[in-house]
Amino acid sequence: MLTLQTLTDKVLSGKEITKEEALFLYEQPLDxxxxxxxxxxxxxxxxxxxxxxxxxxxxxxxxxxxxFCAQSAHNHTDISEYSLLSADEIIDGAKRNKxxxxxxxxxxxxxxxxxxxxxxxxxEVVKRIINEVGISVCVSFGLLNKAQFKKLKEAGVTxxxxxxxxxxxNFSNICTTHTFEDKVKAIRSAQSAGLSVCSGGIMGLGETxxxxxxxxxxxxxxxxxxxxxxxxxxxxxxxxxxxxxxxQEDMCRIVAVYRFILPKSVIRLAGGRGLLEDKGESCFKSGxxxxxxxxxxxxxxxxxxxxxxxxxxLGYEVEICDE
Numbered sequence: 001m002l003t004l005q006t007l008t009d010k011v012l013s014g015k016e017i018t019k020e021e022a023l024f025l026y027e028q029p030l031d032x033x034x035x036x037x038x039x040x041x042x043x044x045x046x047x048x049x050x051x052x053x054x055x056x057x058x059x060x061x062x063x064x065x066x067x068f069c070a071q072s073a074h075n076h077t078d079i080s081e082y083s084l085l086s087a088d089e090i091i092d093g094a095k096r097n098k099x100x101x102x103x104x105x106x107x108x109x110x111x112x113x114x115x116x117x118x119x120x121x122x123x124e125v126v127k128r129i130i131n132e133v134g135i136s137v138c139v140s141f142g143l144l145n146k147a148q149f150k151k152l153k154e155a156g157v158t159x160x161x162x163x164x165x166x167x168x169x170n171f172s173n174i175c176t177t178h179t180f181e182d183k184v185k186a187i188r189s190a191q192s193a194g195l196s197v198c199s200g201g202i203m204g205l206g207e208t209x210x211x212x213x214x215x216x217x218x219x220x221x222x223x224x225x226x227x228x229x230x231x232x233x234x235x236x237x238x239x240x241x242x243x244x245x246x247x248q249e250d251m252c253r254i255v256a257v258y259r260f261i262l263p264k265s266v267i268r269l270a271g272g273r274g275l276l277e278d279k280g281e282s283c284f285k286s287g288x289x290x291x292x293x294x295x296x297x298x299x300x301x302x303x304x305x306x307x308x309x310x311x312x313x314l315g316y317e318v319e320i321c322d323e
Contacts, residue, residue, distance in 0.1 A: 149193035
């Protein structure tokens with residue numbers, strides 16, 4: 001008989017749940033679901049909490065038409081637009097974050113991809129961060145190829161970020177200037193270059209429950225160990241500016257089911273967390289064990305100091321746990 005307890009036991013024994021079982025879990029009482037998910041998190045991940053910060057190193061003028069994004073040239077938003085930041089600006093950001101106890105720093109740029117010249121510039125920046133700051137470096141530079149990923153790894157990058165965003169079925173409703181398959185190709189290229197991959201998506205794009213679960217299944221198939229779960233912050237000037245914001249309960253349920261599907265992965269609260277009344281604390285009791293701290297790309301986030309206080313309060317220990 002299918003029950004919450006039998007599925008919890010199944011996951012704890014090391015077996016994978018099916019899509020149908022995940023859909024069943026999604027309908028279970030929230031408190032019990034979250035409690036079970038948190039027990040799974042404790043079993044596989046113990047007290048580990050992975051915190052990272054990001055810097056928006058190149059903003060706006062993006063050629064892609066992602067309907068949620070303030071940086072798309074197809075949308076009309078009121079954001080700061082600028083070309084690649086200087087090496088010193090990026091490195092200074094790394095130093096500030098390291099001083100606050102952050103262990104990983106992610107350099108994020110707008111656009112479909114960086115040029116080879118820009119990749120070379122960023123490789124030099126990464127080398128300086130490794131030598132001068134001593135913090136782990138992640139990059140999000142778009143749909144690169146294996147040779148470019150290999151060059152970044154040789155420079156000292158340990159992980160790349162590339163969100164699937166949503167399910168394969170729903171992707172064309174979100175973006176038409178590149179495909180779900182383009183995302184998967186870039187992820188596999190990064191993996192073949194020896195890089196760890198961070199990939200997840202955004203909830204609240206108009207997707208169905210099945211879409212949310214299908215994305216989790218795709219992430220499992222890709223063997224992704226770091227999974228950011230973003231909550232859409234509907235930005236004026238984007239096609240999704242009128243989307244209904246998800247609730248705290250919605251996010252807890254999503255996180256909990258993702259923990260069942262991806263029991264050993266790092267599940268990371270990302271963009272939109274500041275919209276939650278408790279800033280994500282309930283999700284950290286429902287299976288999530290990581291966060292992007294500080295400001296997001298074009299919106300304000302939660303300070304590292306506040307996050308450190310939440311982490312300590314919940315008994316977590318900050319460490320790099322997905323490389």
